[in-house]
Amino acid sequence: MRIGTAKVSREIDKVCIEKLKIPGIVLMENAALKVINNIKMSEINSFVIVCGKGNNGGDGFAIARHLHIKDKKVQVFFIGNPEALSGDCKTNYIIASNLGIKICKLNNIEDLDYFRSCISASEMVIDCIFGTGLTRKVEGIYEQVIGIINENSRNTLSVDVPSGINSDDGEVMGICINAHNTVSFQLYKRGFLKYSSNKFIGKVVVEDIGIPKEVIEEICPKEFVLHEDFIKKAIKPRDKHSNKGDFGRALIISGTEGFTGAAYISTETAVRSGAGLVTVLCPKDIQNILSCKLTEAMTINFTQKEKIEEVMCKARAIAIGPGMGNNLWTFSILEQVIEKSKCPMVLDADAINVLQDHKDIIKKSSNTLVLTPHPGEMSRLTGLDIDYINENRIKVAKEFALENNVILLLKGYNTVITDGKTTFINSTGNSAMANGGMGDCLTGLITSFIAQGYEPLEATCISAYIHGYCGEKLSNEMFCVNAKHVMEYIPYAIKEIIE
Ligand SMILES: NC(=O)C1=CN([C@@H]2O[C@H](COP(=O)(O)OP(=O)(O)OC[C@H]3O[C@@H](n4cnc5c(N)ncnc54)[C@H](O)[C@@H]3O)[C@@H](O)[C@H]2O)[C@@H](O)CC1
Ligand SMILES: Nc1ncnc2c1ncn2[C@@H]1O[C@H](COP(=O)(O)OP(=O)(O)O)[C@@H](O)[C@H]1O
Numbered sequence: 001m002r003i004g005t006a007k008v009s010r011e012i013d014k015v016c017i018e019k020l021k022i023p024g025i026v027l028m029e030n031a032a033l034k035v036i037n038n039i040k041m042s043e044i045n046s047f048v049i050v051c052g053k054g055n056n057g058g059d060g061f062a063i064a065r066h067l068h069i070k071d072k073k074v075q076v077f078f079i080g081n082p083e084a085l086s087g088d089c090k091t092n093y094i095i096a097s098n099l100g101i102k103i104c105k106l107n108n109i110e111d112l113d114y115f116r117s118c119i120s121a122s123e124m125v126i127d128c129i130f131g132t133g134l135t136r137k138v139e140g141i142y143e144q145v146i147g148i149i150n151e152n153s154r155n156t157l158s159v160d161v162p163s164g165i166n167s168d169d170g171e172v173m174g175i176c177i178n179a180h181n182t183v184s185f186q187l188y189k190r191g192f193l194k195y196s197s198n199k200f201i202g203k204v205v206v207e208d209i210g211i212p213k214e215v216i217e218e219i220c221p222k223e224f225v226l227h228e229d230f231i232k233k234a235i236k237p238r239d240k241h242s243n244k245g246d247f248g249r250a251l252i253i254s255g256t257e258g259f260t261g262a263a264y265i266s267t268e269t270a271v272r273s274g275a276g277l278v279t280v281l282c283p284k285d286i287q288n289i290l291s292c293k294l295t296e297a298m299t300i301n302f303t304q305k306e307k308i309e310e311v312m313c314k315a316r317a318i319a320i321g322p323g324m325g326n327n328l329w330t331f332s333i334l335e336q337v338i339e340k341s342k343c344p345m346v347l348d349a350d351a352i353n354v355l356q357d358h359k360d361i362i363k364k365s366s367n368t369l370v371l372t373p374h375p376g377e378m379s380r381l382t383g384l385d386i387d388y389i390n391e392n393r394i395k396v397a398k399e400f401a402l403e404n405n406v407i408l409l410l411k412g413y414n415t416v417i418t419d420g421k422t423t424f425i426n427s428t429g430n431s432a433m434a435n436g437g438m439g440d441c442l443t444g445l446i447t448s449f450i451a452q453g454y455e456p457l458e459a460t461c462i463s464a465y466i467h468g469y470c471g472e473k474l475s476n477e478m479f480c481v482n483a484k485h486v487m488e489y490i491p492y493a494i495k496e497i498i499e
């Protein structure tokens, strides 16, 4: 799913209508039909449709016509003056009137009691008051109408966006419809990504309305919401002739005394997600503990210089950082590994913390580097305030990735993954996963997919999706989900997703 702003939506419409000469009314008709497709016709028979004076209202009049044709009970309310209507909205208003569909005006307080009673008596309210054209605070009759819908509707479907939300930044412009479902057109609106938008947008479906692919490619920024289909397509089936050599060697550099768990989780996750051979490199004093815990993975320690060279040379992916400590020792190991290895590397936790004043080493690295900070680590790395980072997640992640020539995965609700040019938002996962070790698990997963031969950006997207998918699935039955549970579920989850 593409992500876009109101401006991008307008530009798309402009190119379609003015350059390609696709009449706007055709797009509106497509939009209306897509909304109809998203309504369970066998279950719902009575509708209230509330229309504003813009094209979002026009969608509403067209939807009313289709419901009327299907013999549904439809009551349309219109806020505004029909004389002032223009363009496609006017055309659909006239058709609906000519068909005998009842269109009641909602212009003053006296109209509201009847409106309220109709809402209470209907099975679904379709919100077509404002779409992407909302430009100012919602006040007066509009504010009252939205309040009445929120208080009285059992089932509200918003068309394109819940009326009242700014589709670019998710800001509520005074008041906003609490939608149960939103059918949005062509683009997943950027504003839906804001933390607080969740309570307004309900379940979101993005529908194609017949915009040619070329137009989308030309106009839309390369920003996508990760979707199961994308992951399904990206994960390649395992060839029956392949052997462990085909699935790559992963090296995990992790752990210190007191932090063996981080090394264990990242290594075991790499094993359980399909890497051919996994080795953990750790300090000598914790090697025995790790050897006891790990069954399939191998262990080496920092005193085995030759062995380290050999493993590094053969590795197709290296992870570094979890549980190593934010100190000079970690920095010097990181520096050496970046210099000596040639494969992609995943930098997490302390490998990120030690970069605070040394970003030059990532900039000049010739390896592909994937950094996976949570907002706290991102704040240390950039010097930016955590609140600022959370409010500007896409912007901050893109700018950092571009400036430092890395792939950046910014963790949290709606994880952002970007190389600065193409950006993905992962919506799987939830706060049941917010506990220690979860990030180590993600590091192991990304490293494993890179080792298996996936491009680093693709591997990072696949991993973030699977990681969150596991957490979400498990949280249906569990109050909180730990890394251990995710780790165990990963191989089953991958199978579930690809089949
Ligand atoms: N060709 C197109 O342009 C298509 C547009 N579509 C629909 O059109 C929508 C965008 O249409 P518009 O650009 O006409 O915008 P809207 O329908 O969102 O409404 C904008 C109208 O509301 C007024 N307005 C804005 N803020 C207000 C406020 N706070 N209080 C009172 N009035 C306010 C504006 O002056 C304008 O008249 C999309 O969201 C989508 O639903 C779809 O029909 C698909 C095709
Ligand atoms: N509210 C949330 N919604 C979605 N994912 C979350 C949420 N809270 C945490 N997560 C995920 O859990 C993981 C936690 O990672 P991190 O903070 O690095 O933990 P740790 O370093 O303790 O292992 C991240 O992948 C993050 O995206």
Ligand SMILES: [K+]
Residues within 6 Å of the ligand: 056, 127, 128, 129, 130, 131, 158, 159, 160, 161, 162, 163
């Ligand atoms: K709407």
